[in-house]
Amino acid sequence: MADAPQRVAPDPTGGSPLAHRFAAGDPGAIEEVYAEHGALVHSFCRRSLDAGRAADATQDVFLAAWRSRDRYRPDAGTLAGWLLGIARFKVIDILRAEGRHADLVDAAGAEAGVTPFDRAVEASDVTAIGERMVLAEALAGLSERARHMIHLAFFEDLTHADIAERTGVPLGTVKSDIRRGVEHLRRHLGGFDDVEP
Amino acid sequence: MSSRDRSALEELGVTSAERTRLRRALDALEPDDEARVDPPAEVWAGISAALNDDGVPMTGAAHPGDVAGTTGTTVVRLGERRARRRHQAWVVGAAAAAAVLIAGIALALRDGSSSGGGTELVAAATLQPLGPVGEASADVELVRTDDHLELVLEARDMTPAPAGRHYELWLLDPSNPSAEPVSLGPMTGSTEAPVPDGVDPDEYDVVDISLQEAGQEEHSGNSLLRGTLT
Numbered sequence: 038m039a040d041a042p043q044r045v046a047p048d049p050t051g052g053s054p055l056a057h058r059f060a061a062g063d064p065g066a067i068e069e070v071y072a073e074h075g076a077l078v079h080s081f082c083r084r085s086l087d088a089g090r091a092a093d094a095t096q097d098v099f100l101a102a103w104r105s106r107d108r109y110r111p112d113a114g115t116l117a118g119w120l121l122g123i124a125r126f127k128v129i130d131i132l133r134a135e136g137r138h139a140d141l142v143d144a145a146g147a148e149a150g151v152t153p154f155d156r157a158v159e160a161s162d163v164t165a166i167g168e169r170m171v172l173a174e175a176l177a178g179l180s181e182r183a184r185h186m187i188h189l190a191f192f193e194d195l196t197h198a199d200i201a202e203r204t205g206v207p208l209g210t211v212k213s214d215i216r217r218g219v220e221h222l223r224r225h226l227g228g229f230d231d232v233e234p
Numbered sequence: 235m236s237s238r239d240r241s242a243l244e245e246l247g248v249t250s251a252e253r254t255r256l257r258r259a260l261d262a263l264e265p266d267d268e269a270r271v272d273p274p275a276e277v278w279a280g281i282s283a284a285l286n287d288d289g290v291p292m293t294g295a296a297h298p299g300d301v302a303g304t305t306g307t308t309v310v311r312l313g314e315r316r317a318r319r320r321h322q323a324w325v326v327g328a329a330a331a332a333a334v335l336i337a338g339i340a341l342a343l344r345d346g347s348s349s350g351g352g353t354e355l356v357a358a359a360t361l362q363p364l365g366p367v368g369e370a371s372a373d374v375e376l377v378r379t380d381d382h383l384e385l386v387l388e389a390r391d392m393t394p395a396p397a398g399r400h401y402e403l404w405l406l407d408p409s410n411p412s413a414e415p416v417s418l419g420p421m422t423g424s425t426e427a428p429v430p431d432g433v434d435p436d437e438y439d440v441v442d443i444s445l446q447e448a449g450q451e452e453h454s455g456n457s458l459l460r461g462t463l464t
Contacts, residue, residue: 064290071278079273084266087430088274089419095273096280103285166267168259173268190242191257197242215242222256 052111059116060109067103074117075099077174078124084166085128094131098124110231118171118228125167126234129160167229175225182206183218190215269382274425353379359441359461367458368393374441376429376463383429385418385441392423395445402446403427404453405438406460415442415453439463 052060055073059066078098082091101123102109109119176184182204189200197215201208243253282292354377361372369391377384387403395401400420407413416438418427429435443459 067285071281076270076272080270083271083428088428089417092274092277092419096277099281100284169263169267172259173263177268191253191260194241194243196240197245200242216246219246219248
């Protein structure tokens with residue numbers, strides 16, 4: 038809910054309390070999940086769909102998520118990632134339905150429609166957008182210091198000691214920041230990957 | 235002490251495939267990846283109604299805009315949303331942004347700091363009755379946040395649509411008889427609706443609210459309120 042107090046610090050590995058309540062079917066959880074992630078899901082849908090269809094798709098994603106909540110595994114990934122995983126296939130389905138429509142137009146002799154190759158590229162683009170939005174969501178949950186260290190680890194391939202020297206942050210803090218940061222990114226992508234078409 | 239030479243990622247058991255995937259995605263991050271547009275209020279209304287039909291007790295409205303405390307427009311950068319929620323600074327100044335080396339995020343941050351993450355009022359209109367709407371009226375603003383345009387509509391005294399019908403928000407281009415109306419989606423009252431990419435508000439400058447039959451995709455021709463953006 039809008040101003041519910043933060044009851045418990047999120048568990049970095051086993052899923053947040055809200056994720057567990059959602060998976061357990063607590064009716065109040067779906068409202069909180071929507072309040073927390075509605076904009077993420079809707080923004081993702083809007084990247085590929087017009088306003089009306091994006092709104093419909095967003096609604097479908099949350100209903101599908103609630104109705105298949107027994108498939109959500111808080112230990113496998115974050116709710117944000119899992120919801121975008123569902124949204125990814127929803128958007129691809131909608132675009133494919135349009136592709137079929139284009140085929141019908143094509144058969145009737147109109148100008149060339151969408152090819153299977155186009156559709157594969159389209160699905161790949163949708164997936165890439167989802168992956169990036171999941172990562173942006175994860176990065177926004179990290180401190181600026183942790184994001185900087187994550188960059189040094191991924192793009193410069195440095196050791197913990199190098200990063201400590203480069204940033205002036207104690208080695209123990211560097212280790213825990215990077216470990217938590219990497220785990221945070223993994224858990225977001227883990228949720229995204231944990232959805233099947 | 236061979237571990238001294240192992241990279242941080244190797245020590246954490248990050249495989250080369252995982253590293254490649256993450257690097258590629260991190261490298262490709264762009265400002266749009268962190269822009270957030272709240273869904274219109276109708277989305278939660280639809281979810282809530284469907285869950286009620288499923289027998290799930292719903293206690294009240296949960297709209298992302300309510301949570302984020304937004305007024306006016308609902309297009310926000312992730313940072314603004316997070317900052318509001320957690321009081322955690324995310325948007326940094328240009329000097330600090332230079333130190334944030336994740337390429338896409340840094341780009342997004344620069345974007346956010348140069349524009350201040352604010353919104354610009356592009357045009358506005360008061361919608362006038364065209365049909366039997368009683369006391370209903372509406373004001374609408376076209377606002378721009380970064381590259382996004384959005385209509386922010388404040389409706390007053392709109393009674394619920396009759397059963398089996400709904401209200402829908404449109405942009406029209408009256409100067410071009412062959413231009414199809416552009417739907418911004420169903421609505422029940424005050425709402426925020428992104429303007430689809432490719433729709434030029436200089437041409438589509440008329441805001442229209444119609445009464446639609448269920449399943450009707452084209453404009454019904456039954457307009458209730460309308461106004462020209464100026």
